[in-house]
Amino acid sequence: MNLEDPALSGIHPVGTDTLGKRVYNELRNFLMVGGVQPGEKLTLRQLTAAFGTSLMPVREAVHRLAAEGALEVLPNRAIRVPKMPRARFDELIQLRIMLEGLAVATAAEKISDKAIGRLEETNEGFIAEMRKPPESQKPFLLNKEFHFAIYRAADMPVLLSMIENMWLQFGPFLHFSMGVKGRMATNKFAPDSHRRMIQSMKERNGEIGRKALEDDIRGAVELILRFGDIPE
Amino acid sequence: MNLEDPALSGIHPVGTDTLGKRVYNELRNFLMVGGVQPGEKLTLRQLTAAFGTSLMPVREAVHRLAAEGALEVLPNRAIRVPKMPRARFDELIQLRIMLEGLAVATAAEKISDKAIGRLEETNEGFIAEMRKPPESQKPFLLNKEFHFAIYRAADMPVLLSMIENMWLQFGPFLHFSMGVKGRMATNKFAPDSHRRMIQSMKERNGEIGRKALEDDIRGAVELILRFGDIPE
DNA sequence: CCCAGTGCTATGTGATCACAGATCACCGTT
DNA sequence: AACGGTGATCTGTGATCACATAGCACTGGG
Numbered sequence: 001m002n003l004e005d006p007a008l009s010g011i012h013p014v015g016t017d018t019l020g021k022r023v024y025n026e027l028r029n030f031l032m033v034g035g036v037q038p039g040e041k042l043t044l045r046q047l048t049a050a051f052g053t054s055l056m057p058v059r060e061a062v063h064r065l066a067a068e069g070a071l072e073v074l075p076n077r078a079i080r081v082p083k084m085p086r087a088r089f090d091e092l093i094q095l096r097i098m099l100e101g102l103a104v105a106t107a108a109e110k111i112s113d114k115a116i117g118r119l120e121e122t123n124e125g126f127i128a129e130m131r132k133p134p135e136s137q138k139p140f141l142l143n144k145e146f147h148f149a150i151y152r153a154a155d156m157p158v159l160l161s162m163i164e165n166m167w168l169q170f171g172p173f174l175h176f177s178m179g180v181k182g183r184m185a186t187n188k189f190a191p192d193s194h195r196r197m198i199q200s201m202k203e204r205n206g207e208i209g210r211k212a213l214e215d216d217i218r219g220a221v222e223l224i225l226r227f228g229d230i231p232e
Numbered sequence: 233m234n235l236e237d238p239a240l241s242g243i244h245p246v247g248t249d250t251l252g253k254r255v256y257n258e259l260r261n262f263l264m265v266g267g268v269q270p271g272e273k274l275t276l277r278q279l280t281a282a283f284g285t286s287l288m289p290v291r292e293a294v295h296r297l298a299a300e301g302a303l304e305v306l307p308n309r310a311i312r313v314p315k316m317p318r319a320r321f322d323e324l325i326q327l328r329i330m331l332e333g334l335a336v337a338t339a340a341e342k343i344s345d346k347a348i349g350r351l352e353e354t355n356e357g358f359i360a361e362m363r364k365p366p367e368s369q370k371p372f373l374l375n376k377e378f379h380f381a382i383y384r385a386a387d388m389p390v391l392l393s394m395i396e397n398m399w400l401q402f403g404p405f406l407h408f409s410m411g412v413k414g415r416m417a418t419n420k421f422a423p424d425s426h427r428r429m430i431q432s433m434k435e436r437n438g439e440i441g442r443k444a445l446e447d448d449i450r451g452a453v454e455l456i457l458r459f460g461d462i463p464e
Numbered sequence: 465c466c467c468a469g470t471g472c473t474a475t476g477t478g479a480t481c482a483c484a485g486a487t488c489a490c491c492g493t494t
Numbered sequence: 495a496a497c498g499g500t501g502a503t504c505t506g507t508g509a510t511c512a513c514a515t516a517g518c519a520c521t522g523g524g
Contacts, residue, residue: 018309018477018478019477019478020477020478020515043504043505043506044505044506045504045505045506053478054479055478055479055480056467056476056478056479056480056507057477057478059292059506060291060292060295061508063292063295063296063299064295064296064299067299067300068299069295069390069393071505075485076485076486076505077250077485077486077505077506078486078505078506079505079506084469088389088390091388091389091390091391092390094477095390095391095394098330098334102330111484137424150492152456156323157320157323158301158323158324158327158401159327160322161301162394169390248485250507250508251508252507252508253509268524275475275476276475276476277476278473278476285508285509286508286509286510287505287508287509287510288508288510289508291476291477292507305476308476308515308516308517309475309476309477309515309516310476310516310517311475311476334481363517367498405491447465
């Protein structure tokens with residue numbers, strides 16, 4: 001069978017992902033964009049009804065999210081989204097700066113010129129979206145795409161999964177602290193720090209990129225501390 | 233009911249862990265001490281037979297280990313212990329130095345004098361065990377206890393789980409590279425770097441501790457590179 | 465001798481059932 | 495009115511069954 005056969009051009013990959021994996025991806029994305037608030041409780045059967053599957057795939061997805069720290073199984077065996085007390089918030093921020101800083105610095109040494117070009121396009125799209133009235137979660141997604149395009153360029157798979165984990169743990173909290181109060185998906189200083197990150201890529205200077213990334217995160221933190229509610 | 237009642241003094245907690253959690257802990261420990269080699273395949277039913285439970289708890293445990301990177305589900309849905317190519321080895325080492333370095337530096341600022349005392353005792357036990365002919369995995373366990381006593385003192389739960397994850401990913405490889413060839417559970421420079429770490433705790437000097445930790449890890453790496461087999 | 469086709473076996477996944485423990489409202493006693 | 499016991503209900507866990515597919519030895523035709 002020739003896959004190049006024009007008669008087969010209408011064929012699309014059908015996707016062989018397990019149900020558990022699809023539920024996991026859906027639920028993960030739902031958490032990442034802030035679909036549920038910290039402290040909120042979930043039940044397997046409630047999720048089962050929402051996804052239209054049986055308990056099994058939901059169980060697998062929930063347990064995996066719990067292993068990643070995106071969900072929490074209390075001693076009572078109840079399931080909830082973890083809360084974000086100040087101590088955890090500070091620790092996650094410190095770790096983000098360290099982990100993502102390393103990724104940026106490494107990417108500056110390895111990234112291709114072509115990838116830098118795509119990075120600039122993504123950032124221009126992000127800036128353009130920032131000027132519009134904040135309506136959708138589009139700026140948030142473009143900002144995320146910009147950051148992870150850099151992190152992927154570092155070519156460190158384990159580090160990348162750790163960073164994804166950090167963003168996942170922040171997801172519910174971002175909605176809670178910022179989504180409600182004015183949908184301030186990101187801060188106005190982000191374009192500047194993004195430009196400095198791109199510049200560091202061009203100059204192959206990892207430390208400049210690391211500093212820009214730290215400013216980017218600290219800018220967002222300042223916004224959260226001003227407008228968000230952090231318990232304790 | 234008064235729990236201080238002398239009549240109840242013989243009561244012990246009964247333990248309410250789920251089967252899945254117990255299987256997870258067993259399997260985790262088995263991986264951490266190098267019970268299986270990288271690349272080796274596992275099957276649910278084989279593990280089921282070994283643990284004497286049904287498939288369900290094993291499925292949960294395996295999926296959780298897979299989420300943590302300690303196991304791997306291939307596209308074929310087969311389960312195996314991840315291999316350790318050179319690139320992954322180097323990345324894990326780099327991340328260990330960064331993560332554990334932060335933990336040591338933070339611990340130096342926070343650790344109590346009492347905990348420092350316990351640390352010295354643990355280390356003396358470790359050194360004493362090192363002098364004996366290498367028989368069991370006792371030195372390995374004491375070394376681990378020494379390190380994690382420090383990491384716990386940093387009081388950073390998320391960081392601690394990341395570090396545990398690193399050790400877990402290294403487990404199978406340690407057996408493969410060192411266990412067979414002479415049971416060299418740790419290297420002869422470890423006592424020195426350990427002493428320097430303790431000293432840094434007493435002086436509340438995080439950077440000295442960080443450097444000592446880095447030397448400790450690099451010493452072990454050198455041994456592995458000399459005696460172990462790293463594919464690719 | 466090589467190789468595509470075929471049937472058997474083993475394995476992970478998903479559905480369903482059964483059950484222990486948690487939660488909560490209700491009620492009777494003090 | 496306050497408190498402890500009680501029963502119903504809900505939730506996560508574990509066991510069992512059913513099934514699609516990967517892996518593999520075998521076979522028959524070239």
